[in-house]
Amino acid sequence: MRKYLFSLLIISSLAIVSDANITGAFWQLNGSNTNKPRSYWAEELDLMQAIGMDTVIIQFSATDSERFFGHSTTASYRFDGPFKAGHYEIVIDKGPLIVYEIETPVPFSYEIKGAEPSPMFGDDGEKLKDKSTASLDSGVVWLKTDKPIVLAIDLKEQATSISLFSGSLSTASALPQAGSITLNRQSSKVCFEDDYSYLLEEAQKRGMKVWLGLKLSNNWWSGQLDLKKDCEENLALAHDLVETYGSYTSFYGFYIPHELYPSTPTLPLNYLNFFRDLTLGLQKFSKPVSIAPYFSSNMMPRSHGKYWDKFFEAVPLDVLMLQDGVGCHRLPVAQIPRFYNEVYAVCKKHNVEFWSDLEVFDQLPGEGFSAEPADFSRVKEQVLTQMPTVDKIVIFDWPHYMSPNRNLKAKALYDTYFKWYQNK
DSSP: OHHHHHHHHHHHHHHHHHHOOOOEEEEOOSGGGSSOOHHHHHHHHHHHHHTTOOEEEESOSBOSSOBSSOOOSEEEEEEEEEEOSEEEEEEEOOOSEEEEEEEOSSOEEEEEEESOOOSTTOOOSSGGGSOOOSSGGGSEEEOSOSSOEEEEEEESSOEEEEEEEEEOSSTTSOOOOGGGEEETTEEOEEEEOSHHHHHHHHHHHTTOEEEEEOBOOTHHHHTOOOHHHHHHHHHHHHHHHHHHHTTOTTEEEEEEOOOOOOOSSSOOHHHHHHHHHHHHHHHTTTOOEEEOOOOOTTSOHHHHHHHHHHHHHHOOOSEEEEEOOTTTTSSOGGGHHHHHHHHHHHHHHTTOEEEEEEEOEEEOSSSSOOEEEOOHHHHHHHHHHHGGGOSEEEEEOHHHHTOTTTOHHHHHHHHHHHHHHHHO
16 A cells, blocks of 8 residues: 555656646846847747747836837738728828838829828828838828828729838837727727737747736835826726737737735735726736736735735736745745645635746845846756646746846756756
């Protein structure tokens, strides 16, 4: 009997080891990690997929001062037909804007109405159908306009689609969103040539899922955030993301970047209402919603379980990604399962997926935050310890601490993990 139980124990242990994989990664997309070519995203996703990753979580898409998407200087705005032969009007809410070309597979003529273009780069009656997008001289330019730009198009035959190829006057001048360019009141489908388009398209080719983070305000950390206003702004941002990138099947869900820290038995009602209203609003886009709080031993494991039980009674969250805190030295690896067991049980009760947000960095001493990639031996211990009590493991974060293209220490972590993953 003992021999039989011992055999079962070995088989069970082997199953845990073989299933113990990192399957996704956070991506802090700002600063030097933006405005990359398509080849960059293709290479990084290939590296991720080679070690079993199928998920990317963009930490945040905007801050108080900037957005990290839609930074392209050119875009295609497409309307899908069929369109019968006849008259159509494309309305652009406002300038500044360059229109290089009207694209449709059948013969057509056009006329510019509404706001007048710049005399220096105006229209000659053929510019928007000459198939040239080489320079500013080949486009029609509108500066700041007080009324909409109208392009009246007459199709000579039935067409499957009508598109505009447009550009901004500078990198500081944002291109219009999809809803700002309409044809007979139908919003366009926009394709920007930017980081998000490249990421989502390359992820789609590989069958990977991408969660897009929302806006993170500095006022969140100061405790002075206007929660109602921030909820409205984030829902508006989510609408823009769906309008711009909703055609990509790889755009899987939303990540709320507002990090919670359980320090009292329950979250104050105004914060519960904020997360509830934001989650419900985001779920109307038919996409799951996630958060990634952090924790420490300030409360006992059972108290953490009660905290999340009350949270989920108010907030119908889809995925909880709990930061393990190992890289920040909040808890030693061996203590994590005590907390994860409690939270995992509560998540199952409320039908919430429970993921570990595993820290693959080692925070350095000193003021401010600085860190370096962790050693593989510690990361391996984190993975093996946490796997039995989570549905999925993702890391924070890929470009800074595990991409082999980052630095020698990140390459060492990746290469050693790759060998371990392959040998399992």
